[in-house]
Amino acid sequence: MSGHARREPRRLTRWWRRQSLRTRMTVIAATAIAVSVFVAFQVASELMDWKLRETAVTQLHADARSLATNAQRAGLAQVQLSPYPGSGRLVRVILPDGSTRTPAGQPELPPVSEGAGRVARGASADLLESTDWNDGYRVYTLRAADGAVQVVDVADDGPINEFGFGMLLIGLFCVAGGALVGRAVARTGLAPIDRLTAAAVRVANTQDLDAGIPDEGGGEIRRLIQAINDMLAALRDSRRAQRLLAEDAAHELKTPLTSLRLNIELLVRLDRRGTLDTALSAQSRTRLLNDLGAQVAELSTLAAELTDLARGDISDEGAEPLDLADVVVAAVAQARSRVPDLEVALDVTSVWVSGRPAALQRAVLNLVDNAGKWSPEDQPVQVRLRAEGASAVLEVDDAGPGIDAADAPRVFDRFYRADSARAMPGSGLGLSIVQRVVHAHGGRAAVARSARGGALLRLELPVTDPASSVVHSPSGS
Structure with missing residues (x-):
């Protein structure tokens, strides 16, 4: 019996959740009126009963006094x-x-x-x-x-019963009227929601994110419409960004793929003719194979960076307090392993930030790789990390030709490469990834000309622990 009693409220809750908002508002309005009528009936009945009783007792007193007076005169x-x-x-x-x-x-x-x-x-x-x-x-x-x-x-009890029957009829009429009024109010009040739902369904069916929802009404409805329009605008921007990324990627892939295809076709054609050994000298074959290897490596790098960029901020890696100096040292070590003759002068201090270690290390690695491409062999890349107020400042300084003023505003754009950099290896995505990672960590990235005439790339990240900085590694290569 107790189990059955427990199941009933659950069934009622499930039934209530399945009902539409219009039905819920109608039921609530009718119930509120029914409760009000019942309470009013109880109060009115009690007052009426008390008044009738008081009147009856008063009349009894009067009739008894009149009869007692007559009995005093005539005798009992x-x-x-x-x-x-x-x-x-x-x-x-x-x-x-x-x-x-x-x-x-x-x-x-x-x-x-x-x-x-x-x-x-x-x-x-x-x-x-x-x-x-x-x-x-x-x-x-x-x-x-x-x-x-x-x-x-x-x-x-006749008057009370008649009064109760009348109140019952009035109550039923009020409940029925309340249900109708509640239904009408719900229909009128939810009309903007219905139009909003129809507009959202239309957008979902047509995939037309440019079709905004007309702003109407006020209060909560207006805020809801504005929020949905903002969401559509964000989705529109995201779709546009994805389309631009695909277009830019296709454009950037076209050149290395074309070159790779032409070189492979040349080798296949010569091999079919049986003149591969005679048509190309050993030096030419070596140069061609080196070109093929470089083009494959470029495609691999571009594919990896496109994947990383397309993922955006989606990552299973969680943010945690970390010493940015450890991240910088690890990134520099990775850059040196990739380019053994790369010289890097480190001057870093311990600065704590909250972030994702792998993402930050990738950003620092991209900065060092970019600087390494431009620095002369006798000039090391200078990497400096220090605390400035509430910010951790990372500077990567090279002694290369620097960045022209016309190119500086677009350095962090995806696939953008200055005219002087088109002959250099790279995809044009490295600095774009840097900016995305820095923005995701609440920081900012900037570019300037260094005192050595090269490029100075500067990152600022908010610190989490303003403890006194300790030198992490002395300057050196």
């Missing part, structure tokens, strides 16, 4: 008692010997109570008010002459 045995008219109050005279007189035709009354007998014998006060509800009678006993008189009012 001779006082005239009018025949019972068939309805209304009942009267009774209690004689000194305990017997009673009642009007002709009057229904039989309950026996005289002990309290009423004491009044008739004069044992109690001259006036004793007693209200009895037994058998539906309301009795008032009053001392008169040598006995007493009684006026009895038969309790009548």
